[in-house]
Amino acid sequence: MTPPSTQESLRQVLGSMVHVSRVVQGAEVHGLVRGAASSGLLAACVEPVTVADLATRLGRGDALVADICQALDAHGVLVRDGDRYQLSAGWEPMVDPLLGGLMDDMLAYGAARAAMVEALVTAPETYWNGNPEHQLAVARGVTLDPRSPMAVAVVRMMYDALPDVCEVLSAGGRYLELGCGVAGTLLCSLQVFPRMTATGIELSDRLVAEARERASELAVADRVRFVAGDVAAFSDDDCYDVAFWSQFFFPTSTRADALGTAYRSLRHGGTLLCPLMAEPSLLSDKLHSDDGRDAAMDRLVHGSWGVPARGADDLADELEEAGFVNVRVIDRGFQRTVLGVRP
Numbered sequence: 001m002t003p004p005s006t007q008e009s010l011r012q013v014l015g016s017m018v019h020v021s022r023v024v025q026g027a028e029v030h031g032l033v034r035g036a037a038s039s040g041l042l043a044a045c046v047e048p049v050t051v052a053d054l055a056t057r058l059g060r061g062d063a064l065v066a067d068i069c070q071a072l073d074a075h076g077v078l079v080r081d082g083d084r085y086q087l088s089a090g091w092e093p094m095v096d097p098l099l100g101g102l103m104d105d106m107l108a109y110g111a112a113r114a115a116m117v118e119a120l121v122t123a124p125e126t127y128w129n130g131n132p133e134h135q136l137a138v139a140r141g142v143t144l145d146p147r148s149p150m151a152v153a154v155v156r157m158m159y160d161a162l163p164d165v166c167e168v169l170s171a172g173g174r175y176l177e178l179g180c181g182v183a184g185t186l187l188c189s190l191q192v193f194p195r196m197t198a199t200g201i202e203l204s205d206r207l208v209a210e211a212r213e214r215a216s217e218l219a220v221a222d223r224v225r226f227v228a229g230d231v232a233a234f235s236d237d238d239c240y241d242v243a244f245w246s247q248f249f250f251p252t253s254t255r256a257d258a259l260g261t262a263y264r265s266l267r268h269g270g271t272l273l274c275p276l277m278a279e280p281s282l283l284s285d286k287l288h289s290d291d292g293r294d295a296a297m298d299r300l301v302h303g304s305w306g307v308p309a310r311g312a313d314d315l316a317d318e319l320e321e322a323g324f325v326n327v328r329v330i331d332r333g334f335q336r337t338v339l340g341v342r343p
């Protein structure tokens with residue numbers, strides 16, 4: 001007979017396992033959805049479809065496909081109606097061809113970030129000196145696929161809140177991006193404004209190569225120049241009407257130089273746009289909400305690269321210290337941006 005004190009300890013251990021199980025389940029669901037997306041199963045479920053039909057299309061056994069569908073149903077991805085499965089209403093938009101590679105990019109981003117977060121505790125890798133596949137997945141995952149019409153529409157909507165910027169870019173304005181990654185925003189902007197020209201600067205050669213490929217594919221390569229290197233060393237003074245700075249990829253030690261380049265490169269009256277991550281106050285006020293959990297992960301990853309936590313007020317102060325004026329925040333819900341003007 002197990003002594004009562006041991007029984008109590010065992011009960012506690014078994015009770016605690018539920019927490020770990022949830023984490024394990026999250027990883028499994030990620031794998032399940034990624035496989036279902038890459039195999040074409042999700043796309044095949046836009047219309048109600050039988051397991052037998054799905055199995056034929058995928059070239060897999062009926063029993064296996066039935067279990068896959070059941071697992072996807074259990075997690076709210078598919079819904080069952082009689083002998084057919086269909087994507088649930090919440091998931092259906094994710095396979096819209098207008099989204100391009102958005103879902104694949106998001107899932108690959110999740111896998112790369114999971115590996116990065118795990119490594120933080122054991123063998124830290126940063127975005128710049130770690131696994132290049134992780135870097136590429138993160139660079140793709142933080143932006144939109146510029147080959148998708150939806151991405152172009154989202155970027156157009158972002159500019160709706162900036163009528164002055166729209167006017168200048170529509171008239172053939174010059175745009176500079178400091179830290180352009182694979183250039184999702186930049187390449188969407190070139191499609192929104194067919195007369196605009198652009199320069200993108202990026203530390204990683206690999207990301208620059210992908211940005212160049214995408215520009216050729218979209219037939220905008222004649223209006224954009226990519227520079228592989230540090231923004232601190234860039235010099236094209238007084239040339240640009242608009243600059244975009246992805247500040248949440250810039251560690252503390254690099255920020256003053258980046259802002260100096262933005263300031264010098266803009267013409268007088270030119271505008272600097274800086275997207276924001278979540279407000280740091282979310283971590284104290286709503287840590288256990290979905291947004292709070294996301295923000296905590298972002299802080300962990302970006303903080304590990306030496307990037308400071310910047311809320312709207314902190315970033316506005318930083319821009320003012322660098323000499324920008326008319327500094328303000330544009331809040332569009334899905335994106336918050338701090339703006340400053342070079343006097």
Ligand SMILES: C[S@@+](CC[C@H](N)C(=O)[O-])C[C@H]1O[C@@H](n2cnc3c(N)ncnc32)[C@H](O)[C@@H]1O
Pocket residue numbers: 138139142143144178179180181182183184185186201202203204207229230231232246249250251254258
């Ligand atoms: C991922 S991008 C931002 C995404 C981009 N706005 C888009 O829409 O695709 C941020 C990039 O800034 C780059 N970066 C950070 N510090 C830099 C520096 N000092 N010089 C050049 N690029 C830098 C990083 O390598 C990273 O790829």
